[in-house]
C-alpha cells in the first residue's frame with residue numbers, strides 16, 4: 001500500500017540520518033537539504049546550485065519538497081557513501097578536495113570532475129596533473145603595469161621548478177620558481193577573475209607573488225593540482241617515511257587572514273600608513289597594493305615560548321592619527337604597532353596572530369626566524 005506523501009518524507013528523513021548522508025557529498029557542509037535524484041547524493045544548497053549547471057548529469061530536488069516512494073527508494077539505494085565509493089574511487093592523494101568556504105570555481109570543478117568527467121574512475125583522465133610535466137599559456141599580471149599578458153608556463157618535476165617565459169621564442173625563462181618554496185592559492189576576489197590564482201614563492205628568502213588565470217576553469221584547476229602533485233612528490237623525497245596525511249596539508253596553504261591595516265615604522269614616530277597585510281602561516285607580509293609583486297616588509301611571528309606576544313591596543317605613548325582599534329605585537333627585538341578600521345577586523349587579526357603564537361615552533365622555523373632577526 002502506498003504511503004501518504006508525509007510518510008514518504010518521514011522515510012526520506014530516515015535515509016538522511018544514515019551514516020555518510022549527514023554531510024554534503026561534495027563540500028562536507030553539515031545537514032545537506034538537497035538531493036540529486038540522478039546521482040543519489042545529498043548535497044547542501046550551495047552545491048545543489050552547481051549541480052543545476054550540469055542538468056544532463058544531475059537533477060536536484062529539495063528534501064522539503066513532496067517526495068514519492070520511488071524517489072525515496074532511489075536515494076535509499078545509493079546515498080553519499082556508495083556514491084563516494086564510485087565517483088571518488090581513484091582520487092589522487094594530492095588532489096585538492098574543496099570545502100564549503102572555497103571559491104565557487106573550485107567547488108564547481110570538483111563536482112564536474114567527479115560526475116561529469118568521471119576523472120576519478122579512470123586514471124588516464126588524470127594525466128593533466130599526474131604526468132610530472134605540464135606546459136601551457138596563462139594570463140599573467142604584469143609586475144608593474146597591472147596588465148594581464150599571455151605567458152608560457154612550464155612545470156617540471158624533474159627540474160623541481162615552475163618557470164615562465166616572457167617571449168614565445170625566449171630560451172631563458174623570466175623566472176624559475178622552485179617547487180620547494182612554491183605556494184598556490186585561489187584568490188578570485190583579489191585578482192578580479194573567477195579563476196584567479198596567486199602563486200607565491202621565495203627568492204633569497206623574500207616573498208614574491210605572481211597572479212595568473214586561465215579562461216577555462218578546468219585548465220586552471222589542472223594547473224593547481226599539477227602544482228600540488230609536484231609539491232607532494234617533492235615532499236615525499238624531502239621527508240622520507242612521512243605519511244600522506246602528514247604531507248597533504250603542506251601541499252598548498254590558504255592565507256590565515258588578509259586585509260588592510262595601518263602600521264608605523266620602527267621608531268613609531270613616522271605616522272601610520274595604510275598597507276595590505278597577508279598572514280601566511282608565521283609570515284606577516286605587507287604590501288602597498290594587494291597585487292604587488294614583492295612584499296614591502298615582513299614580520300616573523302614566533303611562539304609564546306620564544307617571547308612573542310600579541311596585545312589588544314597600542315602603547316599610551318603612541319602619537320599621530322590612526323584607526324581606532326590597535327594591535328601591538330611584541331617580538332624579542334621590537335614592538336610592531338598596527339591599527340584596524342573596525343573592532344571585528346581587530347578581533348580577527350588578533351585571533352590569527354594568537355593561533356601561531358600558541359603553536360610551538362618547528363625546528364625549520366628557527367632558521368626563518370634567524371633570517372628575519374638579521375634583517376636591518
Ligand SMILES: [Zn+2]
Pocket residue numbers: 024025026027028029043044045046047048100
Ligand atoms: Zn556542499
